[in-house]
Amino acid sequence: MTRLPARRSVLAAALGVSWQQRLLHHHGVPAAWRRRRCSGAGSKAEDSSSPVTPMLKHLMFKIKATGPITVAEYMREALTNPVKVFNQLGSLLNKCDISIHLVEVSPKLSEIQALTLTGEKIQSELDVTSPVYMKGISKAGIPIFWYRELQDVPQGTSFYLAHEFFDALPIHKFQRTEQGWREVLIDIDPKAPDKLRFVLAPSATPATEYFIQGKEARDHVEVCPDAGILIQKLACRIQEDGGAALIADYGHNGNKTDTFRSFRSHELHDVLIAPGTADLTADVDFSYLQTMTQGRVATLGPLKQQEFLKNMGIDVRLQVLLQNSSDTAMHKHLLQGYDMLMNPKKMGDRFNFFALLPHQRLAHSDQKANLQHSKSLSTSVAGFGELVWK
Structure with missing residues (x-):
């Protein structure tokens, strides 16, 4: 893209x-434009090096x-x-x-x-x-x-x-669970210390209380x-x-x-890999x-x-x-x-x-x-x- x-x-x-x-x-x-003279058949030719306007x-x-x-x-x-x-x-x-x-x-x-x-x-x-x-x-x-x-x-x-x-612009991500809405967070992957992973907050965060509307019907919501x-x-x-x-x-x-999602060199890219080298968007x-x-x-x-x-x-x-x-x-x-x-x-x-x-x-x-x-x-x-x- x-x-x-x-x-x-x-x-x-x-x-x-x-x-x-x-x-x-x-x-x-x-009027000044109307009075401007243009080169015609009998007029002196313009310099061949005229700028490309x-x-x-x-x-x-x-x-x-x-x-x-x-x-x-x-x-x-x-x-x-x-x-x-x-x-x-x-x-x-x-x-x-x-x-x-x-x-x-x-x-x-x-x-x-x-x-x-x-x-x-x-x-x-x-x-x-x-x-x-x-x-x-x-x-x-x-x-x-x-x-x-x-x-x-x-x-x-x-x-x-x-x-x-x-x-x-940065977004907050939320997931509906059996315990209610939980914010999606980013943590270090315990199986690979040099990698990141998505996790759910163990309890409601201030953002969860403030940004989720009571009438929300979706199970996953992004709020900016x-x-x-x-x-x-x-x-x-x-x-x-x-x-x-x-x-x-x-x-x-x-x-x-x-x-x-993430784009690098106009191609889709994993959002959690090599942060800072790709374009993040929502x-x-x-x-x-x-x-x-x-x-x-x-x-x-x-x-x-x-x-x-x-x-x-x-x-x-x-x-x-x-x-x-x-x-x-x-x-x-x-x-x-x-x-x-x-x-x-x-x-x-x-x-x-x-x-x-x-x-x-x-x-x-x-x-x-x-x-x-x-x-x-x-x-x-x-x-x-x-x-x-x-």
Whole structure:
């Protein structure tokens, strides 16, 4: 199972009112762009060593996928596509109240993130008392800050993205026995002093008393207290400041039991062998996250990746790409990618999407008691409702 390198990061993009107001005034093509001269048939040729820009890469991929494009399409892409747009808006964005905040505890992963987002290696801040341990400027000119804790991120209207974050948080494991619930512990194997083994606590632990719900029907339960605390902080921030949160992760809706596992070199690995050399993970219990919001915000999902992407229009997008391309190899590549994302036996059923929103964001929200239950909602939130073409 392939895992992305920045799997344990939480991103919060803070959007102030001033940015929203400026966006309304600058949604069209700026006059300076319209006046820019381009090389035509009778103009002086550009230097053959011109840099390969992100827009050039985008256009080359587009042409390879769908064939030659018209001059009109070239102009439209070059002037309005977000790949260029953000580079051209660099000077404007520097003056706007928008910034990116990453919560990352791994020094190695923060280095990878910095190289990806800024294109350069960033040195850590020398001031150890500052909550910001690293900062830089993105390729689009947006300030980026790195933190170790969510509470260190400045408050404000924000959009939070947690991608494969919650499944890396530590869990407690519990087993139902004839004597009641017992916590699963890790001990030294008496038959092999250099190995570890799972054992059951001889009596109830404080965690057993606190985390097991009286209505629990499963015989084996995993609880992640850190996830509960974090989701409460996100819920409080969204309730107070607005914004939203999207959580994308491996998980279930309170129906799975033993999901604690380990990966090394993208292969399953015994969780108790060679600790520190493998990636430990446990599926996210989204029903637990929903409960821990305590009704402060509305929740949507979890939705399987297959359903979420279908609601986002992946089927229509695939057909357009296939119809506009006569390249057999490209057809095969597109179909294989679609199958990997949508096939229930691959990623289609394993990945889930879960959202937190202010109550007032949802349409038809007269009855507040039903807002935290996504199945009773009629929403207009992208990805969480059936796609309707108008």
